[in-house]
Amino acid sequence: MKVRSEARRSAIIATAAELFKEAGYERASMNELAKRLGGSKATLYNYFSSKEELLVAVVQAYATGHLAEAMTSLTTEQQNEDLKTVLLRFGESMLVVLTNDGEALSIYRMIIAEASHSDVGMLFYRSGPSQCIEALAKLLAQAMTRGEIADADPQLRALQFLSLLTAETELRLYQRQPQPLERHQIRQLVNNAVEMFMAGALVGIVK
Secondary structure (H helix, E strand, O other): OHHHHHHHHHHHHHHHHHHHHHHOOOOOOHHHHHHHHOOOHHHHHHHOOOHHHHHHHHHHHHOOHHHHHHHHHHHOOOOOOOHHHHHHHHHHHHHHHHHHOHHHHHHHHHHHHHHHHOOHHHHHHHOOHHHHHHHHHHHHHHHHHHOOOOOOOHHHHHHHHHHHHHHOOHHHHOOOOOOOOOHHHHHHHHHHHHHHHHHHHOOOOOO
């Protein structure tokens, strides 16, 4: 029974993702979703209490799930590793998905399109990015305490690093079918971001 339930939940999430991309979050209805799945709305609500909860599940499955893996390198104690090493690993884990996962890009585009006239943007933000920012800010605060980088607002520094990390990939949002990047290209993008960030974050350190 549990296996069938998990399979059904996955099927609902996959079908909802397609519906959201086609119709947009606001126009997508639970009636249409039930029709596509060949069941009833009552069945859907047994798995998800609301369309908002279903959206969060879709976002986590296709657009922000990679953040949990990336955050592992931030929340796990890394012995004998400096901040730069951790940021390089974190950045590569993020960009592998952001540059090569078509489903994640499609969901992200849908979120951007809907954000101006619904709460979908903040639902997306709270389902992953906000947690990533907090984990990164905590890591940077610890690095400041150790004297690896200059004292500053850790959350601001986290936002600045993420902006640098995605700066060279932003164009992909506007391209019809962006080409996947090779691993060595991703590593170069991450290295560019980390080098720039560390150069700025070290300003104020007394040598």
